[in-house]
Amino acid sequence: MTTMDDQSVGMDYLEKFPRKFFRVYLPLGLIIFFLLFPFYWMAVATFKPDAEMYDYEKYNPFWIVHPTLEHIKKLFFDTDYPLWMWNTVIVSVSSTFISLFASVCAAYAIERLRYKGSRYVGLAIFLGYLVPPSILFIPLAAIVFQLGLFDGNLALILTYPTFLIPFCTWLLMGYFRTIPYELEECALIDGATRLQILMKITLPLSLPGVISAGIFAFTLSWNEFIYALTFISSSENKTIPVGAITELVNGDVYHWGALMAAALTGSVPVVILYSFFVEYYVSAMTGAVKE
Amino acid sequence: MAVMAESAVAQVKRSSLWTRAFESRHFLGAMFMVPAIAILILFLAYPLALGFWLGMTDTKIGGAGRFIGFQNFVSLSKDSVFWLSVFNTIFYTVAASAVKFAIGLYLALLLNERLPFKSMVRAIVLLPFVVPTVLSAIAFWWIYDSQFSIISWVLIKAGLITRYIDFLGDPWNARWSVVAANIWRGVPFVAITLLAGLQTISPSLYEAANLDGATNLQRFRHITLPMLSPIIAVVMTFSVLMTFTDFQLIYTITRGGPINSTHLMATLSFQRAITGGNLGEGAAISNAMIPFLVAAILLSFFGLQRSRWQQGGRD
Numbered sequence: 190m191t192t193m194d195d196q197s198v199g200m201d202y203l204e205k206f207p208r209k210f211f212r213v214y215l216p217l218g219l220i221i222f223f224l225l226f227p228f229y230w231m232a233v234a235t236f237k238p239d240a241e242m243y244d245y246e247k248y249n250p251f252w253i254v255h256p257t258l259e260h261i262k263k264l265f266f267d268t269d270y271p272l273w274m275w276n277t278v279i280v281s282v283s284s285t286f287i288s289l290f291a292s293v294c295a296a297y298a299i300e301r302l303r304y305k306g307s308r309y310v311g312l313a314i315f316l317g318y319l320v321p322p323s324i325l326f327i328p329l330a331a332i333v334f335q336l337g338l339f340d341g342n343l344a345l346i347l348t349y350p351t352f353l354i355p356f357c358t359w360l361l362m363g364y365f366r367t368i369p370y371e372l373e374e375c376a377l378i379d380g381a382t383r384l385q386i387l388m389k390i391t392l393p394l395s396l397p398g399v400i401s402a403g404i405f406a407f408t409l410s411w412n413e414f415i416y417a418l419t420f421i422s423s424s425e426n427k428t429i430p431v432g433a434i435t436e437l438v439n440g441d442v443y444h445w446g447a448l449m450a451a452a453l454t455g456s457v458p459v460v461i462l463y464s465f466f467v468e469y470y471v472s473a474m475t476g477a478v479k480e
Numbered sequence: 481m482a483v484m485a486e487s488a489v490a491q492v493k494r495s496s497l498w499t500r501a502f503e504s505r506h507f508l509g510a511m512f513m514v515p516a517i518a519i520l521i522l523f524l525a526y527p528l529a530l531g532f533w534l535g536m537t538d539t540k541i542g543g544a545g546r547f548i549g550f551q552n553f554v555s556l557s558k559d560s561v562f563w564l565s566v567f568n569t570i571f572y573t574v575a576a577s578a579v580k581f582a583i584g585l586y587l588a589l590l591l592n593e594r595l596p597f598k599s600m601v602r603a604i605v606l607l608p609f610v611v612p613t614v615l616s617a618i619a620f621w622w623i624y625d626s627q628f629s630i631i632s633w634v635l636i637k638a639g640l641i642t643r644y645i646d647f648l649g650d651p652w653n654a655r656w657s658v659v660a661a662n663i664w665r666g667v668p669f670v671a672i673t674l675l676a677g678l679q680t681i682s683p684s685l686y687e688a689a690n691l692d693g694a695t696n697l698q699r700f701r702h703i704t705l706p707m708l709s710p711i712i713a714v715v716m717t718f719s720v721l722m723t724f725t726d727f728q729l730i731y732t733i734t735r736g737g738p739i740n741s742t743h744l745m746a747t748l749s750f751q752r753a754i755t756g757g758n759l760g761e762g763a764a765i766s767n768a769m770i771p772f773l774v775a776a777i778l779l780s781f782f783g784l785q786r787s788r789w790q791q792g793g794r795d
Contacts, residue, residue, distance in 0.1 A: 434732055
């Protein structure tokens with residue numbers, strides 16, 4: 190991404206602070222407050238004992254008087270939550286690696302080998318990116334059932350790449366395009382095979398692109414819901430989002446504390462990963478749109 | 481093309497069929513495509529086709545279906561719940577997308593200002609997009625609770641209302657509530673991608689406009705908007721696609737209730753197909769979404785072409 194932050198609009202340093210406060214800082218602060226409030230609310234409910242959670246008269250709802258780990262303890266020891274987390278990790282990691290492998294090969298072939306019809310295949314893959322899971326899940330459920338994959342991690346590991354591969358391929362095609370073709374020509378003249386060129390020249394040079402695609406694919410599969418809800422039925426095979434919404438609600442009894450603890454602890458891993466790779470994440474997000 | 485000649489010379493030396501095949505970029509290209517194409521055909525193209533077929537059968541879960549032509553669509557066209565879900569989907573998409581665009585563009589312009597801790601602010605803004613939708617929707621569910629809603633509590637303390645608001649019990653309250661949650665979740669995506677677009681606009685354009693005495697509004701109207709229009713078209717297409725086919729937020733917060741008043745086409749198809757077991761009818765509802773999606777894609781595609789041409793690019 191080209192940044193021109195430091196030399197943006199010429200004379201705005203002349204602006205006086207009070208004016209800029211009302212024009213920029215105040216609206217920005219308000220928007221950020223609304224964007225962050227649900228997370229604060231999630232965290233407060235996670236560590237708040239039930240007695241305070243349901244009594245707004247005696248206790249100020251915005252604050253915790255006696256913080257407790259009771260809800261987190263309940264979540265980790267009285268429910269299948271650890272299993273859900275394990276499933277989510279297995280599924281996200283496997284589907285991300287499968288998708289990256291398939292996408293690197295496909296993007297290299299389309300962008301660099303330029304075989305007959307590669308343009309059209311590239312376009313077809315992009316169109317695949319626009320097919321939303323909510324129109325695919327019904328026929329996919331029938332297929333998953335026929336293949337005997339129903340209610341197992343493999344059902345998710347094999348179906349998540351359907352929305353990851355088009356995205357990753359499209360992103361990597363953009364990255365491969367930025368690598369000078371002369372480098373490959375030199376290697377070809379020196380007698381390198383196409384596979385050697387891919388492994389030793391193109392891939393190392395496009396590592397930022399591969400990381401971007403990987404981080405984005407990982408968070409996408411961590412967040413996936415509709416396939417996991419449809420293809421998985423027993424509690425021990427569920428992923429975090431599905432387990433939280435189906436297993437922590439008993440009829441009309443909502444375990445708000447445990448629900449919020451699940452929401453918080455299920456979000457933390459992606460947020461940590463994201464905070465390490467923000468730049469890659471943003472470039473994946475904007476790169477895929479700008480191409 | 482000298483490359484081809486070089487490799488042709490090399491081929492003369494060791495020209496077994498196998499090695500020659502691996503020198504050919506068409507053959508090698510096909511081999512490289514195998515993993516991606518295999519997965520996409522089996523789990524994307526085939527289900528898409530199977531979906532069309534299922535929509536014309538009376539398949540139930542656990543049983544083979546019969547071909548019944550357009551009967552599913554005929555019965556849906558007399559189904560008031562289906563039409564309600566179509567209305568809800570369109571309302572949800574239009575209301576949420578319009579607000580997401582307005583707030584997203586405003587936020588992008590704010591973030592494009594000279595700010596302290598700029599990259600940290602940008603990272604924070606993107607958080608709602610990163611966190612699993614279902615998990616943040618659970619937080620909204622709690623925020624909208626009928627007895628313990630924090631919004632009601634604050635409004636009562638401020639003396640603006642006297643009774644707790646029944647956010648999810650009243651049809652229109654519920655609709656606006658899920659729209660608000662969708663806006664919250666979608667604004668970061670719009671804002672950050674538009675910000676990336678803003679940063680590619682050359683500052684010299686603004687300097688020239690300043691010298692010509694253009695006002696802030698004129699600069700926005702005649703430089704920012706036209707330069708940004710291609711990326712606006714793409715971002716809004718994606719945003720509309722994601723909103724129109726949304727499932728997670730509704731399923732988590734309202735499950736389509738109260739009395740089907742927030743059912744989207746996606747949640748209704750899930751309810752009919754998976755919960756109710758009528759795969760055929762559910763597939764027909766999904767198929768009914770496709771014309772809208774194609775329209776959205778075409779609209780952005782042609783919008784995009786026009787603006788590229790305006791900027792002097794090829795086609």
